Amino acid sequence: MHQPGHIDKAMKKQKTSDEVKRxxxxxxTSIDAVRYLALQGVAFRGRDEIVDSKNPGNFIQLLKYTRFYNEEVDSVVLENAPKNAKYTSHEVQKQILHVLAKKIRKQIFDDxxxxxxxxxxxxASDEGRHEQMAIVLRFVDIEGFIQEGFLNLVHVKDTTSKTLHSAICSTLTSHKFSLQNLRGQGYDGASNMRGEWKGLHALFLKDxxxxxxxxxxAHRLQLSLVAASREVDRVNEFFxxxxxxxxxxxGSTKRLDELEEFQEDF
Structure with missing residues (x-):
């Protein structure tokens, strides 16, 4: 009497299990694609990310290449995926990136x-003319080697020393780093950074x-090379x-082609 019911439950369970696996x-597959593109530092999106687009972007294109060599992936991605669970949207890509970034920050914190x-x-300002501040942590690992870990890229409304100081403190504390352990600051030579009284480094030194x-x-070396080059007339004239x-x-493709031909002959 209960056999049909038992079979229905077993089939439903099997169907659910297969769906979970897919x-x-x-x-x-989407995570692997995001990890690869992020590691290589290349753009994710193209002009139009529909499946049949001539320029779908690196993310979609990488999924296409992956499915070409893997039948299991081919059967579940892109047009073979349900409309509500493709896991290829911009939002999904960003969520995966945020998860990866969180894991990297945790690893830096643990180290x-x-x-x-x-x-x-x-x-520096980005393409949208928004001021962005990059924060890198430099430390000595448990084996005694100097390491540098990129912590975050923070948007700031301006580049005054007070704004940068507040943003850095907020970022470090939000990731559970103790400011009491801060032992060094490395910036360029701009006045808002190195100012003796109101510069960013002075604000940190105060506390x-x-x-x-x-x-x-690197910036000091650049300044040194520029200053040295100005003392040599031929070098100064060259630059x-x-x-x-x-x-x-x-500015001219013709002149560029001629230069390339000359380089090959040379």
Whole structure:
């Protein structure tokens, strides 16, 4: 009497189990695609991300290549996926990126623990003319090697020292880093950074006197090379005319082709 009911339940359970497996495969494929593109630092999106688009973007294109070599993936992704569970939308891509970023930050936190660390900060505007501040932590790992971990990219309304100071403190505390362990600061030589009284480094030194400031070595090297080049007339003349030469050549495909032919012959 109860056999049909038992069979129905077993079939429903099997169907649910198969659906879960397909969803897991679909999600894992999207995660792998996001991890690869993020690791390579390339753009995710194309002009039009529909399946039949001629330029669907790197994310969709990578899923297509993956399915080409894997029948299990091919059977569950893109047009073979249900409309409400494709896991390819911009929102899903961002969610996966946020999860990966969270895991990386946790790993940085675990590596630092309660040890001392330094911060390396630089700011620049993005394509949308929004000020962005990059925060990198520099520390010595358990094996004694110096490591640098990219912590976050923070949007700031302006680049005044007070705004940057507040944003850095907020970011570090939100990720559970103790400011008492701050032992170094690395910035460029802009006045808002290195100002003796109101600069960013001065604001940190006021509360954390052991957080010594070091002018960014790469920026110092650049300034040194620029200053040295100005003392040599031929070098100074070369770098003065170089931008004009580059603009003249790259502004014409014909001149660019001629330059490439000359390089091959040379």
């Amino acid at each position: 969803n897991i495969t679909r999600v894992k 630092i623990g309660d040890s001392k660390f330094s911060i390396i900060v630089d700011e 954390f006197p052991h957080a010594y400031y070091v002018h960014c070595m 003065t005319k170089l931008p004009k030469i580059v603009t003249a050549i790259t």
